[in-house]
Amino acid sequence: MVQLSSAAAAVGLAGCSNALTNSGESDSDPTGTSEGADHSGDEDGHGDGGDEHSDDGGDEHSDDGHDDDGHGAVGEPTATAAVEMITTDDGGTHFAPHVARVETGGTVTWTLESGSHNAAAYHPDNDQPQLVPDGAEPWDSGMISEHGATFEHTFETEGVYHYYCMPHESTGMIGSVIVGEPDAHGQPALEGPPADKPEAVREKITELNEMCNEALGHGHD
Numbered sequence: 001m002v003q004l005s006s007a008a009a010a011v012g013l014a015g016c017s018n019a020l021t022n023s024g025e026s027d028s029d030p031t032g033t034s035e036g037a038d039h040s041g042d043e044d045g046h047g048d049g050g051d052e053h054s055d056d057g058g059d060e061h062s063d064d065g066h067d068d069d070g071h072g073a074v075g076e077p078t079a080t081a082a083v084e085m086i087t088t089d090d091g092g093t094h095f096a097p098h099v100a101r102v103e104t105g106g107t108v109t110w111t112l113e114s115g116s117h118n119a120a121a122y123h124p125d126n127d128q129p130q131l132v133p134d135g136a137e138p139w140d141s142g143m144i145s146e147h148g149a150t151f152e153h154t155f156e157t158e159g160v161y162h163y164y165c166m167p168h169e170s171t172g173m174i175g176s177v178i179v180g181e182p183d184a185h186g187q188p189a190l191e192g193p194p195a196d197k198p199e200a201v202r203e204k205i206t207e208l209n210e211m212c213n214e215a216l217g218h219g220h221d
């Protein structure tokens with residue numbers, strides 16, 4: 001939250017104060033002056049009232065330069081979901097979206113957009129702590145280097161899954177899959193980042209946990 005730019009903050013404040021002072025009269029303004037080159041004494045200058053602070057969340061975290069591809073709001077479960085594995089021009093790596101969501105029994109397809117990456121579940125079978133539901137099947141795509149190549153995994157167990165790219169885990173290339181409508185309580189993935197992980201990994205998992213909790217309706221304490 002501290003990264004919220006002052007510009008965004010100003011817009012937010014303006015939007016809120018507009019909503020307080022604009023009772024919706026602008027819709028009936030016949031003069032067209034509400035297009036508003038001049039706001040002095042113009043009560044209609046801020047046309048669309050309450051719509052300005054729509055909750056489209058993801059766009060406001062403009063602090064790390066690649067969030068357009070990753071931080072979008074998490075939707076409802078669908079039968080399939082697509083995740084891109086990306087290396088950006090400046091060398092950043094990430095899964096996009098960071099949090100994918102499917103129905104129980106749904107399939108996620110990872111596609112190599114750029115760079116070389118893999119996608120592997122945090123699971124003891126992959127020499128990792130368990131950050132998937134109890135009893136869930138692990139997966140490891142193996143390294144993928146061919147542009148456009150894909151890997152898919154079908155999720156039969158409801159819950160929250162964290163996964164990582166092996167060569168880029170340490171720089172935060174970590175993603176999540178939400179399967180079904182799980183209770184956020186009792187999810188190993190959401191119990192906090194493993195204590196023995198590097199700080200960058202812990203920070204990323206914490207960020208993902210916040211996104212998952214928000215998607216599951218546990219985002220506000």
Ligand SMILES: [Cu+2]
Pocket residue numbers: 093116117118165166167168173
């Ligand atoms: Cu990677």
